[in-house]
Amino acid sequence: MPVQIPDDTDFASFKEQCESQDGWISRYNKGGVTVWCRDEDTNTVQKLKMRIVCKDVRAETLYDVLHDTSYRKKWDTNMIDTFDIGRLTVNADVGYYSWKCPSPLKNRDFVTMRSWLPLGNDYLIINYSVKHPQYPPKKDYVRAVSLLTGYLIQSNGANCCTLYYLTQVDPRENEQNMQSSLPKWVVNRVSQFVAPKAMRKIYKACLKYPEWKRKHNPNLKPWMYPEQNTLPCINVADLTVQRADSLENIDESGLSEEKSQHNSDDEET
Secondary structure, eight states: OBOOOOOHHHHHHHHHHHHOOTTOEEEEEETTEEEEEEEOTTSSOEEEEEEEEEETOOHHHHHHHHHOHHHHHHHOTTEEEEEEEEEEETTEEEEEEEEOOOTTSOOEEEEEEEEEEEETTEEEEEEEEEEOTTSOOOTTSEEOOEEEEEEEEEEOSTTEEEEEEEEEEOOOEETTTTEESSOHHHHHHIIIIIHHHHHHHHHHHHHHHHHHHHTSOTTOOTTTOGGGOOOOBOOGGGOEEOOGGGSOOOOOTTOOOOHHHHHHHTSOO
16 A cells, blocks of 8 residues: 555544544543543554643643654653654654563564644644565564554643644454454553553653753754755655554464563553
8 A cells, every 4th residue: 555645634634533532431530641542443443542731841842852863762761762764755754663562562663654744833743654665574573553643732822732642553453363462451551551651751851851952952953944854865655554464463462461560660650
């Protein structure tokens, strides 16, 4: 399937999904963080949505934090590696991201096409998984598939904003028994512990970013100033959409939760 770079209609649809309450079930609401889940009709696709209000953080700062891969290495403790592969347009690129999964699951990685758009007082970033010929699946990772993932940042004034995060993933179905290849406890842990902690971690990173950025290339923001982008150009025709059914099935449905890992990695701080 050919890759389509998102247009204004795609961004508007993503924003609508973030703001809509229809069909979403609240799984967590505490300390300023709300997490919703939604199962799609196919029973193979799961959606997760989160929201946090970030006081004392400008919308522009939050937008910068989500873009700045150099700074991400300072605050994203679950990340193993991330880097930009190449650019498609002035507001679209392709990148790689890998992260540590809770034991005993295998670590995951993504290759995604990402696009972004400042829109009035809002900022949007959306991505989905693609195949890149030079970045095939790795032996020690499960290649994860994002059908749609992104952020909506809404300004609430001069020094406050709201962040939405929405992800729609294919959990890699086991075709023989039509049960998810991820165990139920993973979904529960993500909604109750991992997701809220991740949102708070982004918020804390935003509070520290202005001081950090002043000391690290303060004027370098290629996501805002395309002329600063030095990535090699990629032809969109060289990419195809990544789907789970074209990848090796890794069935982890029988794995048990390790309580010690839960306590050390997922408890809120």
